[in-house]
Amino acid sequence: MITSIAFWNILRKDMRNYYLKPPNISWGIIFPFAWMMMFFLKSQTPVDVRAVLPGVMAMSVLFGTTSMLAVTITFERRSRSFDRLLLSPISLTWLMLAKTLGAILFGIVNAFIPVLMALFFIKLLNIDWAIVFLSVIFIAITSTFLGLFIAVSVSEVFEAQTFSNFFRFPMVFLCGLFVPISQLPVFLRPLSYVVPLTYGADLLKTAINQNGHIALEISLSVLLLYSIILFLVSKRNIQHKWIY
Amino acid sequence: MQQNIIKVQNLAKKFGEFFAVDHLNFSVMKNEIFGFLGPNGAGKTTTINMLTGLARPTSGRIFINGMDYTANIKKAQEIIGVVPEESNLYDEMDGFENLCFCASLYGIKKTEREHRARNRLQQFNLTEAGNKPYKSYSKGMKRKLTIAAGIIHQPNILFLDEPTTGIDIASARQIRSLLKSLNETGTTIFMTTHYIEEAERLCHRIAFIVKGQIIKTGTIQGLMEDTQKEKIIQFSFDGVVQANQFEKDFRRYFSRCFLTHIRDSVFQVRSAMSLDLMPFLSFFDSHNIKVMEAKIIKPSLEEVFVNITGIERDVMKKEKEGGKK
Ligand SMILES: Nc1ncnc2c1ncn2[C@@H]1O[C@H](COP(=O)(O)OP(=O)(O)O)[C@@H](O)[C@H]1O
Ligand SMILES: [Mg+2]
Numbered sequence: 207m208i209t210s211i212a213f214w215n216i217l218r219k220d221m222r223n224y225y226l227k228p229p230n231i232s233w234g235i236i237f238p239f240a241w242m243m244m245f246f247l248k249s250q251t252p253v254d255v256r257a258v259l260p261g262v263m264a265m266s267v268l269f270g271t272t273s274m275l276a277v278t279i280t281f282e283r284r285s286r287s288f289d290r291l292l293l294s295p296i297s298l299t300w301l302m303l304a305k306t307l308g309a310i311l312f313g314i315v316n317a318f319i320p321v322l323m324a325l326f327f328i329k330l331l332n333i334d335w336a337i338v339f340l341s342v343i344f345i346a347i348t349s350t351f352l353g354l355f356i357a358v359s360v361s362e363v364f365e366a367q368t369f370s371n372f373f374r375f376p377m378v379f380l381c382g383l384f385v386p387i388s389q390l391p392v393f394l395r396p397l398s399y400v401v402p403l404t405y406g407a408d409l410l411k412t413a414i415n416q417n418g419h420i421a422l423e424i425s426l427s428v429l430l431l432y433s434i435i436l437f438l439v440s441k442r443n444i445q446h447k448w449i450y
Numbered sequence: 451m452q453q454n455i456i457k458v459q460n461l462a463k464k465f466g467e468f469f470a471v472d473h474l475n476f477s478v479m480k481n482e483i484f485g486f487l488g489p490n491g492a493g494k495t496t497t498i499n500m501l502t503g504l505a506r507p508t509s510g511r512i513f514i515n516g517m518d519y520t521a522n523i524k525k526a527q528e529i530i531g532v533v534p535e536e537s538n539l540y541d542e543m544d545g546f547e548n549l550c551f552c553a554s555l556y557g558i559k560k561t562e563r564e565h566r567a568r569n570r571l572q573q574f575n576l577t578e579a580g581n582k583p584y585k586s587y588s589k590g591m592k593r594k595l596t597i598a599a600g601i602i603h604q605p606n607i608l609f610l611d612e613p614t615t616g617i618d619i620a621s622a623r624q625i626r627s628l629l630k631s632l633n634e635t636g637t638t639i640f641m642t643t644h645y646i647e648e649a650e651r652l653c654h655r656i657a658f659i660v661k662g663q664i665i666k667t668g669t670i671q672g673l674m675e676d677t678q679k680e681k682i683i684q685f686s687f688d689g690v691v692q693a694n695q696f697e698k699d700f701r702r703y704f705s706r707c708f709l710t711h712i713r714d715s716v717f718q719v720r721s722a723m724s725l726d727l728m729p730f731l732s733f734f735d736s737h738n739i740k741v742m743e744a745k746i747i748k749p750s751l752e753e754v755f756v757n758i759t760g761i762e763r764d765v766m767k768k769e770k771e772g773g774k775k
Contacts, residue, residue, distance in 0.1 A: 208528070208557025215554035223542050286538040293502055294555035295527040450505050
């Protein structure tokens with residue numbers, strides 16, 4: 207009872223204070239919009255739009271979620287309001303889930319902004335929406351927990367931003383979205399398969415363009431495994447660093 | 451016999467090779483205001499953090515209501531309220547929202563938490579400020595709201611870390627009286643302070659803490675009696691009175707007392723034994739000296755503190771200010 211009331215109110219507060227605030231909401235829209243424009247304007251044909259859609263969706267989720275956690279966690283940590291949460295009788299696991307659920311939802315919404323935009327250019331037929339949705343959820347969870355991991359590893363908001371770029375840009379490059387993995391230098395290819403985004407992007411490619419090359423179950427399992435590991439490591443970090 | 455609500459055994463916190471909290475033993479009794487009085491860096495905040503779940507003890511044990519919570523303070527957090535040294539409320543939210551949010555963290559339902567938030571705002575004279583963003587508050591208002599947030603779930607024990615440091619005198623006075631009435635309605639209070647007067651005015655019992663160690667614990671009266679070696683009575687006379695008018699006779703009558711001229715017609719009588727007022731009054735009367743006022747001078751807690759810890763008041767003040775920039 208205590209946990210559920212606390213959980214929903216933490217989530218609601220984050221939504222109202224951060225996610226639904228004009229700067230963040232517009233950030234959430236403008237960012238995918240900018241990606242989309244960049245690729246769409248480059249694309250000459252409707253086929254191209256469709257080809258880049260999975261990539262833009264995955265990137266929107268990745269950038270949206272990781273940026274938000276730098277605020278909702280690192281910033282609250284700096285201003286000490288995170289201590290108030292640690293002082294309350296909600297367990298650390300539930301507290302972390304409450305703090306991350308908002309970002310996960312934010313990421314899911316972000317993923318569909320490029321889809322809405324694509325509708326202006328092309329007809330979205332022959333898409334397995336159930337798998338799209340499932341993939342987006344999994345990508346949102348994994349990248350949120352990556353953001354969580356980053357947020358609890360640093361102490362300043364700007365460090366969180368820098369540190370997340372350290373992960374984000376190589377991931378975007380390595381995940382096979384814009385440069386197919388088969389065209390990457392040989393020594394980089396194994397790295398592609400370490401990057402969780404590779405699996406998320408592949409899921410979306412399968413769902414949207416039926417051209418993924420990793421089995422659905424494997425991709426989902428890898429993302430799940432990444433989520434669990436990132437969550438547990440982050441929890442351990444909080445326990446050891448913040449409860450000093 | 452009063453009951454211990456908190457009991458701490460050999461509590462220690464080590465940072466590297468340095469003991470910030472060096473094996474403390476103390477108890478806080480139910481319904482008392484217990485104060486940690488000590489200079490900056492003594493280990494007060496670290497102790498509070500260990501007792502409330504923000505820091506892990508290096509060694510030692512913590513009992514609350516007789517149960518050992520050392521390994522899992524989280525379980526005791528429902529009955530604990532904490533007011534940290536630095537405010538930890540949300541700048542963007544208004545006073546009312548902040549209180550409601552804090553109440554929700556303890557599982558209090560919507561109608562009840564709104565009811566409580568309104569009552570607390572009223573009690574703390576913040577009703578008007580209730581719908582203004584927290585970041586627009588003055589320091590004193592911020593501290594008051596932080597206290598209101600700390601007690602919104604009606605904890606049995608309230609921890610306050612330097613509750614009046616850095617705020618205006620009027621707010622500080624208001625906070626002290628709020629804490630008193632809170633204590634009278636059954637909340638046990640554990641507070642830290644580096645203001646000697648505050649400890650004296652507010653606390654039932656005090657522990658002097660220096661360099662991570664408790665030097666002495668006791669009631670204000672007990673601490674004073676322990677150190678008071680001399681009894682002092684101060685007389686103020688009517689008109690101009692010179693010492694030589696009665697000094698000689700005085701020595702003869704009261705051979706074990708010392709007479710000191712303080713200023714103008716004010717004199718102090720000191721003695722190692724307890725003093726009775728009457729003999730002095732009749733002595734002065736017989737010398738045609740009119741006594742306007744006679745009062746027993748007690749040592750201040752400050753003297754006691756300096757006496758026991760060897761730390762001068764100025765040092766404490768300066769350290770604090772230095773530490774706070
Ligand atoms: N996280 C920490 N790491 C290292 N040293 C610390 C830490 N926290 C406090 N200290 C040191 O422990 C001592 C006690 O600090 P603190 O409990 O804040 O004192 P007080 O609250 O009495 O001013 C100080 O010397 C301080 O520098
Ligand atoms: Mg302190």
